Amino acid sequence: MGHEFELHNRVSNLISLLKVQDVSGPEAYVEVLLANRTPYVTTTVNTHTAKRKIAELSSKGEAFLKKYEELKLKQPRDLDPLVYLLSKMAGDKPLCEFVRARRPERPKAPVREASITEVFGRADGDELKAQLPPKGAVLTAEEIALLKGKLESITANIQGQQKKQQTKQVAGTFPEMPTWLTERPYLSCDFLPRGSSNNTNGGRGGGGGHMPAPVRIGSLPPEMQQLAVMEDLLHLMTGIDGRYVVAQRLSDRPLPHHDDVTRQFDVDPTLDVSLRVLATRILSLPAHYSSVARFVEGNADYLNGTVNQALAAAMRDFLREHSVVVAQLEHQLRTHRLTVQKLWYYVQPCLRTLEVLSHVAFLVERGGCRGGKTLGVLHGVASGYIGDRSSQELCLHLAEAASLPYFEMLGEWIYGGVVSDAYGEFMIAEEVEVRRERLTEEYNDAYWETRYTVVQENIPSFLEHVAGKVRDTGKYLNVLCDTGKYLNVLHECGNHSDVEEGRRTMREELRYSIHERLYMERIEEAYTHASRTLLAVMMKERDLLGHLRSIKHYYLVDQGDFFVHLMDMAERDLGKTASDIPLMRLESLLESALHASLVDLDPYKENLRVSLTSCDLITQLREIIAIEPEAIGPQALTPRSVRRTTRRPEELTGLEAFCLEYVVQWPLSLVLNRKAIFKYQMLFRHLFHCLHAERQLCKAWTVHRIGKACSLRSLPVYASSFALLQRMLHYVQNLQYFMAFEVLEPNWCTLEHHLRSMTTTVDDVLVAHTDYLDRCLKDCMLSNKGAIERIHHLLILCTGFAQQMQQVVSSLDATTTAVAGKKGGKSGKQRSDSVLEALQATVKGKAFEEMVSSKEKDFTKNLTSLLGHLHQLSTHDVEHMTSGMASRLDFNGFYQTQVATHQ
Numbered sequence: 078m079g080h081e082f083e084l085h086n087r088v089s090n091l092i093s094l095l096k097v098q099d100v101s102g103p104e105a106y107v108e109v110l111l112a113n114r115t116p117y118v119t120t121t122v123n124t125h126t127a128k129r130k131i132a133e134l135s136s137k138g139e140a141f142l143k144k145y146e147e148l149k150l151k152q153p154r155d156l157d158p159l160v161y162l163l164s165k166m167a168g169d170k171p172l173c174e175f176v177r178a179r180r181p182e183r184p185k186a187p188v189r190e191a192s193i194t195e196v197f198g199r200a201d202g203d204e205l206k207a208q209l210p211p212k213g214a215v216l217t218a219e220e221i222a223l224l225k226g227k228l229e230s231i232t233a234n235i236q237g238q239q240k241k242q243q244t245k246q247v248a249g250t251f252p253e254m255p256t257w258l259t260e261r262p263y264l265s266c267d268f269l270p271r272g273s274s275n276n277t278n279g280g281r282g283g284g285g286g287h288m289p290a291p292v293r294i295g296s297l298p299p300e301m302q303q304l305a306v307m308e309d310l311l312h313l314m315t316g317i318d319g320r321y322v323v324a325q326r327l328s329d330r331p332l333p334h335h336d337d338v339t340r341q342f343d344v345d346p347t348l349d350v351s352l353r354v355l356a357t358r359i360l361s362l363p364a365h366y367s368s369v370a371r372f373v374e375g376n377a378d379y380l381n382g383t384v385n386q387a388l389a390a391a392m393r394d395f396l397r398e399h400s401v402v403v404a405q406l407e408h409q410l411r412t413h414r415l416t417v418q419k420l421w422y423y424v425q426p427c428l429r430t431l432e433v434l435s436h437v438a439f440l441v442e443r444g445g446c447r448g449g450k451t452l453g454v455l456h457g458v459a460s461g462y463i464g465d466r467s468s469q470e471l472c473l474h475l476a477e478a479a480s481l482p483y484f485e486m487l488g489e490w491i492y493g494g495v496v497s498d499a500y501g502e503f504m505i506a507e508e509v510e511v512r513r514e515r516l517t518e519e520y521n522d523a524y525w526e527t528r529y530t531v532v533q534e535n536i537p538s539f540l541e542h543v544a545g546k547v548r549d550t551g552k553y554l555n556v557l558c559d560t561g562k563y564l565n566v567l568h569e570c571g572n573h574s575d576v577e578e579g580r581r582t583m584r585e586e587l588r589y590s591i592h593e594r595l596y597m598e599r600i601e602e603a604y605t606h607a608s609r610t611l612l613a614v615m616m617k618e619r620d621l622l623g624h625l626r627s628i629k630h631y632y633l634v635d636q637g638d639f640f641v642h643l644m645d646m647a648e649r650d651l652g653k654t655a656s657d658i659p660l661m662r663l664e665s666l667l668e669s670a671l672h673a674s675l676v677d678l679d680p681y682k683e684n685l686r687v688s689l690t691s692c693d694l695i696t697q698l699r700e701i702i703a704i705e706p707e708a709i710g711p712q713a714l715t716p717r718s719v720r721r722t723t724r725r726p727e728e729l730t731g732l733e734a735f736c737l738e739y740v741v742q743w744p745l746s747l748v749l750n751r752k753a754i755f756k757y758q759m760l761f762r763h764l765f766h767c768l769h770a771e772r773q774l775c776k777a778w779t780v781h782r783i784g785k786a787c788s789l790r791s792l793p794v795y796a797s798s799f800a801l802l803q804r805m806l807h808y809v810q811n812l813q814y815f816m817a818f819e820v821l822e823p824n825w826c827t828l829e830h831h832l833r834s835m836t837t838t839v840d841d842v843l844v845a846h847t848d849y850l851d852r853c854l855k856d857c858m859l860s861n862k863g864a865i866e867r868i869h870h871l872l873i874l875c876t877g878f879a880q881q882m883q884q885v886v887s888s889l890d891a892t893t894t895a896v897a898g899k900k901g902g903k904s905g906k907q908r909s910d911s912v913l914e915a916l917q918a919t920v921k922g923k924a925f926e927e928m929v930s931s932k933e934k935d936f937t938k939n940l941t942s943l944l945g946h947l948h949q950l951s952t953h954d955v956e957h958m959t960s961g962m963a964s965r966l967d968f969n970g971f972y973q974t975q976v977a978t979h980q
Contacts (some may be wrong), residue, residue, distance in 0.1 A: 084111065088106050092106075095175075096179050128145055131160065134167045267367050267370040267371050268316050269318075293347045294348050303352060304410075305321055306321060306322065307415060310322065310363075314399070315366075316366065316370055323343050324342055324343075325343060340367035342360050361432075362424050362427060365428070365431035365432050365434065366396070366431055369435055371438075372438035375442070380500075383483075384482055385441070385451055387480075387481055388475060392438070399430075429467070433458075433468050436458070437455065448535045449502065449504050450534055453539070456476060477589050483503070487547070490503070491599075491603040493554060493558075494556075502535055504532055504535045504547065506532045508529075531544050543597065546600060547604075549608070549840060553838075615839065624681055625828075627680075628749070630676050630679060631761070632758070633764065633817075634761070650666070651730070654730060655689045655731050663689075664687050667687050684739050686738035686740060687735075687737065687738070689735065747843070748842060756850040756851075757850070759859055760821075767816075770876045777882040778802055780882070797929050798929045801932060802882065804936065805874075816857050819962075820856040828849040858959070867939060881932075944963050947960070
């Protein structure tokens with residue numbers, strides 16, 4: 078229900094923002110959205126046509142495409158559906174004008190420049206200020222370059238420290254990488270940052286620190302230039318600066334374009350033009366190498382997760398192979414068999430490989446991908462290289478290597494029901510705080526939905542359409558493990574070692590492939606096995622249907638003798654205030670009533686308990702069902718947020734607070750959770766009040782049997798009281814008949830048939846049982862505030878009038894008996910004659926006449942109001958069976974005549 082409330086809230090906000098005046102309200106739109114929604118966001122929409130359409134219709138088409146490409150690099154899951162929706166809106170001119178006319182104006186905030194202290198903090202800002210020259214100072218080009226280098230170095234250190242601090246805060250309990258990895262820059266395979274080396278041999282000087290060449294390369298002969306530039310290029314291919322070709326320093330801040338994060342190189346301008354052209358072409362290889370090396374080193378820590386680590390390890394293997402190629406080329410150079418043209422020819426395969434690796438690294442880094450999102454990127458890149466077989470095979474190799482830890486977690490989940498995700502990268506998240514014990518403690522507990530949830534951003538794109546099955550498979554197995562049944566299922570195929578070996582084999586067969594059928598079949602098999610096994614446990618071993626049938630006996634009162642025996646024993650106690658009734662006595666009376674009735678044959682009668690609630694039925698209905706539509710929001714989900722206008726708990730009688738509890742064990746508590754039991758309790762309390770009202774009316778009729786000796790023609794008021802009793806009895810009995818035989822029994826037969834022949838999973842059982850209870854509550858009109866308040870008020874009128882009629886005879890009988898005792902006693906016939914005379918005198922009195930007249934008017938008025946409400950319900954909601962109920966209550970049109978007469 079949480080997503081429905083959230084959707085209702087968002088639709089309400091959208092209607093409010095657009096200033097739409099719609100009498101139908103947000104409910105109609107919510108129903109349409111719920112009927113057409115998909116469980117997971119799809120990314121297969123035709124965004125190419127959509128974005129082109131928006132660009133053509135927009136006055137800033139180029140800016141839109143540029144922004145789209147910038148956002149696309151971050152791999153957002155909802156971008157493509159949003160663009161598709163915007164393209165549909167852009168093609169609808171009336172809709173665009175409607176939205177544009179209601180666009181709210183944004184207040185313009187004053188723009189001011191942020192100071193250095195605000196950006197970097199006080200301590201770091203003061204350090205930067207100390208390096209700045211005085212205001213108005215004139216600097217030479219060399220001084221400006223030197224100042225720029227100092228500021229860049231200080232800024233890089235500040236940002237590095239800030240990043241480390243953020244990493245420590247996010248990492249939490251993750252293992253920390255050794256500090257010497259960052260303290261020893263020579264361990265890096267990438268070019269060293271400027272100023273980190275003081276070597277003088279032109280070796281690993283990085284972006285700075287290398288000594289300039291003794292002479293300009295242009296002063297050397299062409300053959301020497303070729304040898305020198307080839308030696309530099311080979312150094313650059315392994316992340317080492319050359320003497321005449323050096324790497325530029327990378328920008329510290331992230332930039333939106335690919336070229337801005339690609340390594341650039343400075344070539345000696347005096348180099349021969351032909352060599353310069355070839356060298357520039359070859360330099361793209363060191364640039365890609367630098368990107369891959371940075372990615373490999375940046376994803377070696379635990380914070381990025383095991384998927385990124387596996388991807389970095391696969392890329393490191395390619396870097397090792399690349400180092401072998403560079404060593405072979407260096408051997409060719411030392412033996413004077415290598416030229417620049419040959420070098421360009423030999424590096425072609427490596428160039429394409431590193432280009433693909435660099436592209437993958439860029440997409441993963443720029444999108445902040447980890448876990449399933451990284452696998453989705455790899456799958457998308459591999460699918461995009463359909464025409465390039467070698468590049469596709471390379472991407473598939475990376476995807477297979479990176480997916481190993483993810484599919485290992487997937488295997489643990491679908492074959493063992495265990496979430497083995499230490500770094501938060503798997504598609505299933507476990508909420509350890511949500512305990513199964515809460516199923517029997519809290520009303521609105523959503524254990525089945527919230528204990529294990531799907532993390533949208535961690536779903537690989539190739540597993541989106543089976544994410545629900547993956548979640549359910551592990552949940553089913555987890556339930557089996559908790560019940561102790563899972564090991565028995567495993568042992569059915571042999572000894573424990575064979576079973577473990579079989580599970581290990583199944584996990585090994587669960588591998589990523591471009592052909593989805595290979596792993597989809599494994600997921601389908603695991604899902605089918607888990608769902609069938611758990612369903613068999615719940616339906617056969619734990620006898621769910623037997624428990625539901627037992628609940629039907631007690632809560633839906635289909636065994637009438639149980640209620641009769643219970644009320645015969647406990648009616649006097651239930652007439653007291655709830656706080657004065659010993660619960661143990663009620664438990665004892667309940668046990669006696671169970672053994673005295675037909676339900677004594679029920680094998681699950683020991684699960685029944687007695688409880689006294691702290692609120693009456695109307696309050697309970699308001700707290701649980703009758704949530705006002707305009708109050709929908711996070712605060713409306715708690716029962717305490719609903720208004721209370723009823724009596725205090727200490728004022729309740731036992732009849733108003735009496736309720737039954739039914740205790741079940743795990744895993745049946747998944748179906749018979751607290752929420753379901755509360756719905757059963759509402760049905761029971763409503764039926765209990767109806768049965769109590771009928772019992773009181775019948776007792777009043779029985780007590781007044783002495784009045785049959787009276788001439789009703791001479792006592793018209795007394796005749797009216799009997800007629801009113803009959804009308805009330807007709808109302809109560811037809812109300813019970815409608816609920817029992819037209820609502821509860823047909824719905825129970827539907828549920829029983831569904832559970833026996835149409836359910837294949839536990840989720841089907843949960844949905845069928847929830848629908849059954851919701852239909853019963855709806856058709857019994859307990860979910861309609863106006864109907865239930867009218868029905869409840871009529872029941873109170875019937876009970877009150879029946880008790881008043883009983884008190885009339887009881888008080889006269891007691892008075893007559895007391896008078897007879899004082900006069901020496903009378904025979905039974907004489908005492909009856911005395912009571913009859915006193916009764917005739919009483920019913921002729923004005924007080925009795927006013928009481929009957931008042932009750933009759935009140936009953937007629939409220940019943941007429943109820944009939945009008947039922948007719949209105951049947952007109953607006955064809956699913957309601959209220960028209961049949963109205964026909965039963967007014968079978969001869971008497972109340973319609975009353976309405977016409979009063980009008």
